Amino acid sequence: MPKGTVTIIAERCKGCGFCVEFCPTKVLELSTAFNSKGYHPPHVVAPEKCSGCDLCGMYCPDFAIYGVKNGNASSGEDKKNK
């Protein structure tokens, strides 16, 4: 089982490519498919390499991707509802 899981919210993506470039283990590539705004969102090409470091989430200017470490799904714990 990979160490982490990356989730892509394709409809928010504007195709800047930051996540693809700065993912340290090269999990992502921009896909050739379009989202409804006409951008090419990333897709996962090497899921087994994801470490869940969330660097993609840190870089994504459109809040369209994030990584979580497996077995630690609560990294985005909702402070407001605490």
Add this chain to the structure above:
Amino acid sequence: MATTTCEIAPANPVEQFLRTDRIPHIWCPGCGIGTSVNCFTRALIELDADLDKIAVVSGIGCSGRVAGYLKLDSFHTTHGRAIPFATGLKLARPELTVVVYSGDGDLFAIGGNHFIHAARRNIDLKVICINNFIYGMTGGQVAPTTPVSAIATTTPFGSFEPPFNLPQLAEAAGATFVARWTTYHVRQLTRTIKEMLKRKGFSFIEVLSPCPTLFQRRNKQGDGLAAMKMYKQLSKTRNGAPTAETAIEQGKPIIVGKFVDIERPSYLGSMEQMLSSRLGDRYVHVENLEWH
């Protein structure tokens, strides 16, 4: 898949801080402002900050939109006036952590006077300045940060004005904490924002950020990703560097890091001290005012 508004992703760490009904935001593809927002929100998570005690104040501009997207007590004020608004807020509610989040034009052109006086007075504000070297929102006019020879709509033959070196300006005016990172330095920026939120005194972080649409395109500097790679390549971390040596110049490394971290009496502290010594019992501390 949703087509108008976007799906909500509760596990996304930034999500809880967003007014999701306003997402997708208006920032261009490859704009760095959103990246800085990730760092700011990660800093709040890592600090386990009391969100009822944080206020974010922005002026006008693309960067000024941050206040509108953050689901915190956030205020989108008029152009250049984020600091005076934040000053009033801080004086009336000293227990709040007041963050000013705005652009280089907003904070240093129309708002420059407010910036230097808030720094001089050492008002406890945390200023995050998105420096994209241009007035983005209004179509790419020259800013006080535009590098010499850069093309803007108002400098079609190249800017011939010397730009401000913001860390040096901030230090000279009296800021007690001064740092610079770029949107490439997400981890460092998060760490420095955390440090800034924990401390007292007028604090300033400059964040160099891509503006592919209105700065880079005219200057043939490629897209947002090209700017990020350029930051990666040209940045040199020099913590404690004298701010006089941090000017951004063509062909030279971009100096990043934390440059200033000192203590000085704060405006509120000095005010209380002076007034209570002069007025004695007649002086009412702000915490004892009716609205508290």
